[in-house]
Amino acid sequence: MIGELYEHALAGRARPEIEHADGSRMPLTVDDWFHTSVGDRSIVDRCQGATLDVGSGPGRLTVALAERGIPALGIDITPYAVHIARAAGALALLRDVFGRVPGTGRWMTVLLADGNIGIGGDPAALLRRVSELLTPMGQALVEVQAPGKPLRKEQVRLRHAGLTSAWFPWAYVGADQIGDIAEDAGLAPVETWSADGRWFAVLRKVPAPADADTEPSDDDDLAAPCDDRATSARLGSAAAVRETAGAAESEA
Numbered sequence: 001m002i003g004e005l006y007e008h009a010l011a012g013r014a015r016p017e018i019e020h021a022d023g024s025r026m027p028l029t030v031d032d033w034f035h036t037s038v039g040d041r042s043i044v045d046r047c048q049g050a051t052l053d054v055g056s057g058p059g060r061l062t063v064a065l066a067e068r069g070i071p072a073l074g075i076d077i078t079p080y081a082v083h084i085a086r087a088a089g090a091l092a093l094l095r096d097v098f099g100r101v102p103g104t105g106r107w108m109t110v111l112l113a114d115g116n117i118g119i120g121g122d123p124a125a126l127l128r129r130v131s132e133l134l135t136p137m138g139q140a141l142v143e144v145q146a147p148g149k150p151l152r153k154e155q156v157r158l159r160h161a162g163l164t165s166a167w168f169p170w171a172y173v174g175a176d177q178i179g180d181i182a183e184d185a186g187l188a189p190v191e192t193w194s195a196d197g198r199w200f201a202v203l204r205k206v207p208a209p210a211d212a213d214t215e216p217s218d219d220d221d222l223a224a225p226c227d228d229r230a231t232s233a234r235l236g237s238a239a240a241v242r243e244t245a246g247a248a249e250s251e252a
Ligand SMILES: C[S@@+](CC[C@H](N)C(=O)[O-])C[C@H]1O[C@@H](n2cnc3c(N)ncnc32)[C@H](O)[C@@H]1O
Pocket: 001, 002, 033, 034, 054, 055, 056, 057, 058, 059, 060, 061, 075, 076, 077, 078, 081, 095, 096, 097, 098, 113, 114, 115, 116, 119, 120
């Protein structure tokens, strides 16, 4: 997305379109990423425990989660997006979801909002990665397309006033397609809903038998069974998330 044109769009200096491999174009809805909406609130309502906002962009959801008292970390590969997110008050790190991510295996909720199921162009690979990031009791909240649209995996690029970014892989997944892809990645679809014209799914990690028997350890500071509020308060605190992110940043 990726690259200078995207950063110009975030700064309000360009209004690029997304160009698809077949030449069709659609607007990049950057303005929507700066203000929370009814659809966003329906996502935040479903987040439980320490939450990783993957592809957090300017950070509106990371901030909304923190304001709701949910410990949240945003990660994004675009330096200017991370800068804006931090300026808005989000805890955010410059990280590739497929690279080293702090708290791997300990997040209660992983968020893929605003079409971020498209990251990398291979939704099954992305959901397998999400599954690795989650604690055994964790869930992924994924924004999808309305049902009835084709599954697309393709190269796209940004275009504005004759300038183009490099092509990059992206995918579009519908509410009626996410279940099968999730199951291949070891995640069980448990809810689909629509709000404000947007569509979402909750995917719950299917614990391996060994995971189901495992008690969280004392230093497992992000893991928290979603139905155990006392443990969640002790282990999934904002301080624990901040400490984990800070340690990752000083290592980098
Ligand atoms: C559609 S925008 C999402 C906007 C964001 N959710 C918000 O609330 O503003 C996609 C974001 O994903 C980021 N991104 C793309 N590939 C990524 C990757 N491999 N790891 C982390 N972030 C990535 C982009 O830099 C971009 O900010």
